[in-house]
Amino acid sequence: MHIEEALTKQYGPLMSIAQLAACLDRSAEGLRISLRTESEWSKSINATKLKLGRRVYFRTAEIALVLSGK
Template identity: 55%
Template sequence: MTATFATLKDKYSVLLTLTQLAEILDRSPDGLRISLTTSRSAWARSINATKIHIGRRMYFRTEQIARLIDEEFSASNG
């Protein structure tokens, strides 16, 4: 378990809501929702790959989001 995942899991849970993900990414929930539905960029595809639906609600897997954050951080510092 990475430190990023441990931190996110402790603060949120194993699943993130769109609002929580927007908070983590420092974006507005509506802006993030629109970006994820209309953008064809690599980051949007990566985040959408973590998405699951439970009933009508949309969640994102915290572990995979943490992995994406870690990969982005290591790529920018690498």
């Protein structure tokens, strides 16, 4: 099973910051702080960000690409 299939099956097409933190085995606050830094990793994760109103989500398919290194 591919990363994208597994993540989509577990979280759906969009991931909240809490779900992304759980996937990365980090705390939600620690992930928020990490995403504010100017690093290549944070830029690639922030590129998947989608804001719906005041809520922030991350596209699961694009997160899978980042995690697979593509």
